[in-house]
Amino acid sequence: MSGQQVINGLFLGSIYALFALGYTLVFGVLDILNLAHAAVFMLASFVALTLVASAGLHILLALPLAVLVAGLLGLVLERVAFRPLRGRADSNISGLISSLAMAAIFEAIAHEIWGPNVARFPFGTLTDKQLHVLGGVVSRLQLTIIGVALGLFLVLWWLVQRTRLGREVRAVAESPRAARILGVDVDRAIAASFFISSALGGAAGVLFGLAFNSVSPDMGRSVELKGLAVIILGGMGSMTGAVLAGFALGLVEVFVVAHLGGSYRDAVSFATLFLILVLRPRGLFGAPSLREA
């Protein structure tokens, strides 16, 4: 594998990892798959694009604003689609469907506001200066994306491992009932994890839009299932796992495209996903659990 491929793989992987982190955070806390995650990813990208193209903001200013909007969308999502279902016996199936309904609503809104076509960031949003690293060429855009992703990983790690809020979220993930008895405001902890999860998904969306310079209402589709592959590979609910698996998937995809051809890229990731689920359901980094498998 050449240095250039490693760089491209890491670059792609950092976006997958960010997206999957948000996915796995909600899954770890609620045991629910949030299928609207990809729609938030897409909306955040559009918000950033609009801020840059219409309001003339610098992308490094537009990014945090779009991430904030994504986080707020996460709160809406939790309030409308998940909170009313809490306590229902079939909440992991009905939650799947209500989040899907929200995804349809978000996509329709994006269609209505921005139209169905691919939109692009204005020329020169991030100047494309080339640098030479590891015997390959890396653009400033790629470096910025990897840098932002790494920064967000650190922030998230600090938030979850070192703050009171993070402790509460982890307690709820372990057992909502026990957490409530210990005085944790469960509703608040869940809302917070949705905010963080969607903010991360939104950040991934903005970076994805920048990376491929293409933003469209259905852009979430391509990462939705890959995000699933990443969280399974990394072990459901394991954040370290999601990050490592995200990078792994990025590297594998670049490698497969280079050696087998582009059409096999997705087939390889889903075949791997299937095998992992059958052979080692807790993923590569997940803790053994009594409930699953």
Added chain:
Amino acid sequence: MEWLQETYLTYQSTLGYIGLNALLALSVYTTLSCGQLALSSAGFAAIGAYAASILTLNFGQSFPVALLAATALPMLVAVPLGLPVLRIRGVFLAIATIAFGEVVRLGLVNWDYVNGAQGLVAIPQKTSVWMIYLAVALALLLLARLRGSKWGFALEAIREDEAAARTMGIHTTVYKLAMLVLGAALAGLAGALEAHYSFMVAPNGFGFVRVVDMLVFAVVGGTVAYYGPVVGAAFLTVLPEVLRELAPLVGIEPGPLRFLVNGVVLLSVILFLPNGIVSLPARLRERRRARSVTA
């Protein structure tokens, strides 16, 4: 009479799709009825659709033979798929079966013999609407017969508490596998009928979005009754047509807003009617009784 005929011709295609979607929704329902969320139906439908189309297009086989093959082949695939996969539970089973569906889809995309991503075209039109509804009726009859039988009770027991069912001596794996195989047969048949109804098949018609649609039909209709998925499929297949007709009347331009309404309806059903549309009459009756008591 002329009016009736005209209406029939206008909505003939919708009528066919109601039946096809009902079959696909039932194929998801079979495993749901024993509490398993398996999302492999799109993969099975793809296998059925391609098997039948290859037989009629390339080998000149008759339609009944093609339908039989399209029903049998997914059943054969379901056994080796189900044995390892049905040990996994909950959302993990859902994801594993989604992965199966994607592997089938991507396999077809990369298979040059069936034109890859473009799929097969000019498939002879052999499906009539009555065939679709005959298939739906047979499936419903079978599922109705299960209710109240030893099988039906076993499935219910597994749905309520799998561990307890096993302790009671119910061979849970056999039942779960049987329902997966039955679902595979229904999906394969639906796929074959659809291919010979719309003249074409393409791998991307059998992706993740499609299987989620099937699940939505089943859950919105209601999985408490075997006919729920059919009700859901009918409701959600007709809804976009109705919205398209109604939208200009209330001043909404046709287009993306239609999908918005679709999403809102779906959300409302799942939030306010937990047991699906089929539970609506019972709920209304209950409410009326409550009112007459207080009055």
